[in-house]
Amino acid sequence: MVPALSFLTKVLTGLVAAAGLDQLTKHGFMPQANYIKAAVKALEKDDLDEAVRNYKLSVKKWRPTQRSEVAKEIISSAISLRIGKLQGRLAELEAVLHPPWYSLQYWRNLLPKNRPKLEELKREQEGFQEAVRVLENMRAKLLEDEKTP
Amino acid sequence: MSKIVKTTAAGGAGFLAGLLLEKGLESITGLDFVDGLFAVSGSILAALSVNRDLVEAAARNIEQMFGKDPLDITEAEWRQFKEMNPKTAEWLEKALKI
Numbered sequence: 001m002v003p004a005l006s007f008l009t010k011v012l013t014g015l016v017a018a019a020g021l022d023q024l025t026k027h028g029f030m031p032q033a034n035y036i037k038a039a040v041k042a043l044e045k046d047d048l049d050e051a052v053r054n055y056k057l058s059v060k061k062w063r064p065t066q067r068s069e070v071a072k073e074i075i076s077s078a079i080s081l082r083i084g085k086l087q088g089r090l091a092e093l094e095a096v097l098h099p100p101w102y103s104l105q106y107w108r109n110l111l112p113k114n115r116p117k118l119e120e121l122k123r124e125q126e127g128f129q130e131a132v133r134v135l136e137n138m139r140a141k142l143l144e145d146e147k148t149p
Numbered sequence: 150m151s152k153i154v155k156t157t158a159a160g161g162a163g164f165l166a167g168l169l170l171e172k173g174l175e176s177i178t179g180l181d182f183v184d185g186l187f188a189v190s191g192s193i194l195a196a197l198s199v200n201r202d203l204v205e206a207a208a209r210n211i212e213q214m215f216g217k218d219p220l221d222i223t224e225a226e227w228r229q230f231k232e233m234n235p236k237t238a239e240w241l242e243k244a245l246k247i
Binding site: 033041066070077078081 | 200214
């Protein structure tokens with residue numbers, strides 16, 4: 001059984017529309033509000049990378065507006081808050097891993113039974129340091145100057 | 150009676166063939182063509198609701214910054230937020246008519 005011609009026409013129209021929209025979206029031709037909304041939604045899901053990507057698309061073909069500038073500041077602020085939290089935890093880890101010699105923690109760290117725990121904390125510290133670096137790069141990418149179209 | 154059965158059978162077969170074609174095309178192209186059509190109306194809706202989304206996102210940032218509901222922040226905290234996020238604060242003042 002062959003589907004009706006009108007159905008095939010609808011399918012084809014839908015496909016062309018979807019493919020066209022997909023390309024328009026990828027290249028930043030959709031209305032700026034679309035990208036800002038997507039950026040804010042990504043932020044809600046804690047997907048900072050996607051938020052930055054959508055913000056960048058929002059100003060790729062359109063001039064920055066007050067709304068896009070606000071979105072940029074909100075994303076930048078969210079990244080800074082995340083960095084701040086990580087740095088807080090890094091400071092805590094630093095205090096445990098490298099305490100002053102006159103503190104009790106310093107002498108506790110010398111005990112062999114504490115070595116595995118310290119190794120674990122060191123790995124955690126390295127992970128957080130890497131996360132901070134990634135977030136800083138992301139913020140730099142967000143804040144780099146946009147070319148006016 | 151037989152005409153009804155024939156029509157129903159033809160309709161059912163057509164529906165199944167259409168469904169198979171739709172699913173086949175989706176799996177080949179990776180595109181949902183029905184969504185494609187809805188995306189146009191979606192973009193119009195997005196433009197209408199983006200302001201509310203921005204207010205909510207700013208509120209979440211305030212909540213994370215001060216650890217409390219934006220409605221409960223003090224004048225000093227608001228000034229601090231304003232200093233760090235001048236454009237957002239100005240926009241919020243306009244949007245919320247503070």
